[in-house]
Amino acid sequence: MGLTPTFASLLFFLGLHGICTGFLQENCTNYSLQFERVFSVPGDMAMLNSTLVSPDVFDFQTVPYNITWYDSETGDEISNQTGRIVVQGETLWFLKITENDSGDYVTILRTPFRCYRQVTKLVVDQPEKCGRPRKCNQRLTKGVTDTLPCPLKDYTRKLDSYNISSTLTWYRGCERIVDRVGQYVYRDRTTLLIKEVGAQNNYDYTCSLNFTLGGVAGSVSETIDAWVRDEYSMVPQVHEPTNRTIRAEIGTNFSQLCSVFVPGVGLPFVDVIWSMGNKIIDATHPSERVYTIAQPFRFQDGSKKGVYMELLLAFSQLREEDFDVNYTCQAQSGRGHPQAYFTLLAADPNVMLPIGSVFGCVMVLFITSVIVFYLFKVDIVLWFRKMFPVLYRSKDSDGKLYDAYVAYPQSCAIGFSVEVETFALHALPHVLEKACGYKLFIAGRDCMPGEAIVDSVVENIQASRRLLLLYTASTFASKRHTSSTSSTSSSSNNNNLSKNNNSESTTGGGGVGFDEVYPDARQQLECLAAMHRALIEGSLKVVLVELEKITPAQLALFPESVRHLRKKQGANAFTVPPEREIVKQMNKDHSVETETHHVSAGHLLLLTCHLLVAAHGANVTWSRAGRLELPGGAEVRDRLLWFLPVQASHNGTYTCEIRDETRSLKLNFGVSVSTGQCPDPPENISVPQGVRGGLPCKQKEIFRLNKTRSIRWMKDCRPVEPISVDESGYLRLPVASEEDGGKYTCLVDISLDGRKYTAARSIQLTIKRDLTDAVLAKPEVMFPRWQVVVVEVGKAAELKCLAYIGFGEDPDIVMYWTVDGKFVEEYEGLVESWKYTHNRGRVYGLSTLSISKVLPLFLNVSIHCNIMNRVGRNAGLVLLQEGNLSPSSTSYLFH
Incomplete structure (x- = not known):
């Protein structure tokens, strides 16, 4: 009622x-x-x-x-x-x-x-000679044009509401600043613009507001302590993409890097964005088909200093609608807004691909066949001979009884050793006769007792298809042998050799002879007959088998005929090759300081190795106190360390190590386990009394699992009913009072593998009673973020910009417009203004840019609404396009 x-x-x-x-x-x-x-x-x-x-x-x-x-x-x-x-x-x-x-x-x-x-x-307070005793601090950027806002905007707005005129005068120390004289420009009623800021601008600046109220003329002043910082940034440069077309196949994945170089010193205020047509691509999670991935900053030193800011555009699967579209990368900054694009086109049918594939398969098959044949040629030949005997003509018709005659240094001969005899009498028969099916004649095994040496050597070499000459470095090294040119018959001398192994001979056969006789007559006859048939007649193939490494000095003592044959066809070496030297170069390990996680026993904990951002494809290992063996309840999944759940025994330090071919990177994690439902708080957040605020739920590792979850908050381990909690767990608080301080715990309930787990993280909230401590927020442009406005050339237009400031009117806030990177004062017919507006306890800045007549130079250029304070700066973008402003015409706004 x-x-x-x-x-x-x-x-x-x-x-x-x-x-x-x-x-x-x-x-x-x-x-x-x-x-x-x-x-x-x-x-x-x-x-x-x-x-x-x-x-x-x-x-x-x-x-x-x-x-x-x-x-x-x-x-x-x-x-x-x-x-x-x-x-x-x-x-x-x-x-x-x-x-x-x-x-x-x-x-x-x-x-x-x-x-x-x-x-x-x-x-x-008592006044000072020049300026006011209470000063506010403001920063100026060295080497660029910067501004100083006067903290008397509340006075000017109040006087404007009374329709009382006022004038503002600036002073540098005690010296008055004249508008547009030197490097100073009165940019608007409350802002001083300073061109080419230098060290000389480290000074006190005073703004004095003069007006008449209640019949009394007076003034109010504020002094600014301006200090020049060395950090600065110039116009960004887009290095990639390069305004070109790229072809790709539908259904495949695709990625393109946007690389922006910002000349300057320090970290610039630059935003890098990808857009598809007029739509900004703001997805950042790989679960989206089209998303972006921010890359780590790369700082460049030297003559051209700056930082590379890179953003990767990724398509998990290309679709038909992705083609024939311009993808634009733009760098948004207060110095300019350069951009570059690439156009994605469908790939032409590639007939070379199947041809290349077939050719590549043939080449791989050929190379593989050559390698296999080289390694197993004997086995392959024997298998073919066994499986397809019809393809091979019988060798029995050539009258040969043996496939090979084996000549080796026998007992009491130069170069004899037990190893050589074992190789000739056991190793060769085992391989060539038993495994390969060859027939061998081996002296000492196959010759008849009492048979004359000359007859045995001549007849059996005649009955063999080839001769295997086995020798060592000392076989021919007892005396120097040279070739003889004698053609004297050797029959009688050979007979004499069969009677006396120590007699000397000067015979030669067919131009191949020895000046002196070997201590072993059979070895001499085998070598003479083999060299004669191989080099003179060409009726016998001699295979040289070296049973140890031969040095050049030892080779010089070999008979000239053996050296000639060795040079002509080579020799088979059965020596152990020298070991290859292996040089291993270990890179110095890089480690990162320990990051401590406070967790309660029985809860879920997930550790993510942040170095994975720059180490895709590398080998990742987890260890505890230098040992790869992890405690029970801790396991590695997808290169992440899971505690399912946390136990008291999990206290300690864990190391994530990433190794690739060039380096080793380490990141240490400390795990501190406590009892109770609410773990100890690892950090403290302060909020001034009487100010609204909120607390983040820092459980990003859990949120990335994309599992169904519920979020609840506790204060001092007691459930609380928050004003609101968003999907990321952010807890919004009422106006802060002293009793709001305490330990706040964010608990996330999640189901994994059919089991329910709880992950918890605590934050200590402190309510500050000292009102001189202010909490400043970075301004946020609500609109326009990316707006296309249809206008008519020659007609008037008006643009508006709304930016969120916080929960109170900030005297350090500055809002202004730029057209193609230039201030509006540089153009005729442009007027800007702004004011505060309140909505549900929040404070916004509303700025208006009035264009008396739209000129062609205003079309299709970047028009930015800029807002900044001591914490940071932000900007919104407007593009003007010519069109017919009929009642059905609309402006296109993309967030």
């Missing part, structure tokens, strides 16, 4: 009765001391502004209210005083500050039903 208007008005006036009785007797909701303090010096003007008129406090647009200011020391109500004080609702003006004005001032806001109380502190 609602109240009648008359009754509501009665209640309102009864509430106003507290003005007469004093604010101390009222039971008002106390908002304590305001976060912002007001600093001033004697003689200046000062503005105290209450923040009670806010939708976070009450619905001020529908509920009537009244505001009264009080002096906290006397309790007296403050009203207008000519030449001294002006009260304008929630704003209290001091037209001429004195030292006695320093203190706390109370604001009482009354509605028909409730009242609210807030304290605002005014601090009056």
Whole structure:
């Protein structure tokens, strides 16, 4: 049942009765001391502004209210005083500050039903010669054009709401700065632009705002302590892609790297994005078919310093809709917005591929066949001879009884050894006769007892198809032998050799002879007959078999005929080849400092080796305290270390090591196991009292599993009901108070392999009472992020930009527009402005760019809405395209 208007008005006036009785007797909701303090010096003007008129406090647009200011020391109500004080609702003006004005001032806001109380502190300091004693710090970037925003924007906005004009003057120290003289430009009412910032700009700058209020002309000033940093960045350069077409086959995977080089020093404020047509590709997870992967920064030193910022565009599977499309890589920065593209086309039918495949298979088959035949040629020949005897003509018709005659240094001969005899009488028969089926004649095994040596040698060599001459380094080294040119018959001398092994001979046969006789007559006759038949007649094939390594000095003592034959056809060596020297070069290990994970016993823990970003395909091993054997309950899956679940015995240090052909990388993890449901907090997050905030659930390893999960939060191991929790586990908190401090634990319940596990991570939240500590957030552009606006050339147009600032109006926020990388002041007909706007307790900046007449040079160029503060900067992009602005025309906005 609602109240009648008359009754509501009665209640309102009864509430106003507290003005007469004093604010101390009222039971008002106390908002304590305001976060912002007001600093001033004697003689200046000062503005105290209450923040009670806010939708976070009450619905001020529908509920009537009244505001009264009080002096906290006397309790007296403050009203207008000519030449001294002006009260304008929630704003209290001091037209001429004195030292006695320093203190706390109370604001009482009354509605028909409730009242609210807030304290605002005014601090009056003694002035300095040049500037103000309280200074704010701002950074300037060396070598580029930068800006200094004046912290008096609250004053200019308030004066604008009164329709009171004001002027702003800048000073460098005590010296006044003249607009557009030297390197200084008054960019707008509250911003000073400095060209080519250098070390000389490390100075105090004062902005003084002059205006007339309540019939009193006065001013208010703020001093900025500007310091020049060496970090800077120039216009980015896109090295890849290179505006070309690329052909690929449908159904295959594909990737293209966007490589952007940013000249400068330090880490630049540059965003690298991929877009497909006019749509930004923002997917980053491989589960998406088209996604991007950020690559590690690569810093370049030398004469051209800078950093490479790279973003990989990947397609897990190419589809038909992916072709005939331009893929653009763009680098967004305050210095410029270069871009490059590539066009993906379907590959032409490649007839060379099957031809090359067939040819390659034939070559591989041929090379394999050659290698196999080379390694197993004897076995292959024997197998063919056995399986296909019809293909081989019988050798029995040539009258030969043996396949080979084996000549070797026999007992009492030069070069004889037990090893040589064993090789000739056992190794050769075992291989050639038993395994290969050859027939051998071996002296000492096959000759008849009492048979003459000459007859045995001549007849059996005549009956053999080839001769195997086995020798060592000392076989021919007893005396120097040379070839003879004698052609004398050797019959009688050979007979003499059969009678006396120590007699000397000067015979030769067929131009091949020995000047001196071997101590063993059979060895001499075998060598003479073999060389004669091989070199003179050509009727016998001699196979030289060296049973040890022959040096050049030893080879010089060989008979000339043996040396000639060895040079002509080579020799088969049965010596052990020298071992190859193996040189191993070990790279020095690289290790990373230990990262400690605090976890409770019974919970799930997953360790990810972050070095995997740069080590795809490398060998990954996990160890504990230098041992590859992991404790029970810990196992490696997909190169990740799982604890299923964590046990008390898992305390310790674990090492992830990645090895490839060139290096070894190590990353250490500390695991600290505690009892209870909530582990110890590894980090501390501070939030000022009276500010809204939130806590992240740092369980990215668990979230990457893409399993169904539930997220819950606990404070000091007691369940809490949060305002909201998003899918990443981010816990949004109410306005922070002292009792909100404590240990917060994010618990993720997940099912793996049919079992339920819980992963937990704690964060210590500290509520700061010192209001001088401010928490600044990086600004975020809500729109436009990537917008195409259809305009008509020669007509007017207006662009708007909305950016999220935080939970309070930040005096250091700067919003401005750039066209093709240039400030709007460099163009005629462009006017920019911006203001704060509030929505559900959040503060946004709304900037407007008014174009009096659209020129052709404004079309298809990057128009950026820029916003920055001391924490960072952000930008939104607009492209103007010419078209017919009919009622059906629309602007295309892509987030």
